[in-house]
Amino acid sequence: MLWPALIDEDICCFRDIKPAAPHHYLVVPTKHVGNCKSLNIQHVPLVKQMVDVGKDVLQKHNVTDLADVRFGFHWPPFCSVSHLHLHVLAPVSQMGFMSRLIYRLNAYWFILI
Template identity: 40%
Template sequence: MANSKKCVFCDIVNKVLVNGKETEILYEDETVVAFKDIKPATRHHYLVVPKEHLESPKTLTKDNLGLLNHMLEVGENVLVQQGFQSDNNKRFGYHWPPFNSISHLHMHALGNTEELGFFHKGMFMTGTPWFVSHQWLMTYIKQK
């Protein structure tokens, strides 16, 4: 269970009101929660967050590979459950420090990526120093 007192994602995991509102959890199990991004870049923009407070993708080890696989599976399922029906135009990734706005590991699950505006196309462009794909992260960790 998350335990950081100053982390908004830990608050969401612990069902604490954020900005006076309860976050609608779209999926929850013993290890992760998923919910809509507060500032969605597309119609289908969700976050998958581990309940354990892990600082960032940069700090992960091979011990975390199972968690990452589970996060991807949850992200895929949430996209489908929320009505996204294409195998194209989806993206799963992580902001890489220091370009992450919240220091709690979270995976972006984006559908309808053709809807990304100019700013968000850059923000969620994989292969950049600030946003890495799920697949890239898995390879990076395996090579550590």
Template identity: 40%
Template sequence: MPGLLDWILGRLRPPHHKSRATGEGNFQSCIFCGAYSTSRSEFDIIWEDEEFVAFRDISPSAQHHIQLIPKIHIESVKELSKKDVKMLRRMEEIGHSILDTFNAPVSRRKMGFHIPPFYSVLHLHLHVQVLPYKSLVRRLKYPFVRGFGGYEKGLSWFVEIGQAIRILDKGECVTIAPC
């Protein structure tokens, strides 16, 4: 049990973890990597540039639900560090630009990441959403938990992008535990 707790708190990597820094691993089996390589026709791509691609979620939880991914395989938000803050800021900017096309008021926008092990695809993906959610169950998948004391976020399996940027900018890691 201590190993699982260490992994959830971000002190250990899951056994299948592959680092983008070392280039270890074969990511041909990653379904989201297909959005910018082999399986493009399977995605409803709505925006793209040299570094990122955005597509509609296949099972949307909200009125509008887009996935924004980098065109390099990064497994999750737990793999990010301070050097990735610039990338996250760019993702946030792109997310707002996409939401502008839906004329979504700022008060109905939500963007963030699920934190492992509470995610289904092993590729970093920013949920870009226009609320309301389609159901209470769907809403519960994306909890916003404010931080307390010196923490940016509380105990939660979801981190909003602004929280993630502030956590990483302090040189800390994003975990389920308060950080």
């Protein structure tokens, strides 16, 4: 797969430039959505599509254990880019200490999907 990969006219996926896990991808809508705080009920299909794209990319890279995967958004003001992007991280069990902190469960700065 060439990177970045335009999945369709709505979604793009690429590797994170500072990977926190062996597989760390960002799934991004091609149309601007500010951040996860900007989401509303109309965005539910888009977010579901983003998660599906993340799962497909992991599967194409032979990551099949979804129990060892983390999907989520950084909650403002803890996001460095003001364009919605879903973090897809796998395997979580191989993440280092700092990465586990930055992308941790039940944190107010990282919202899991």
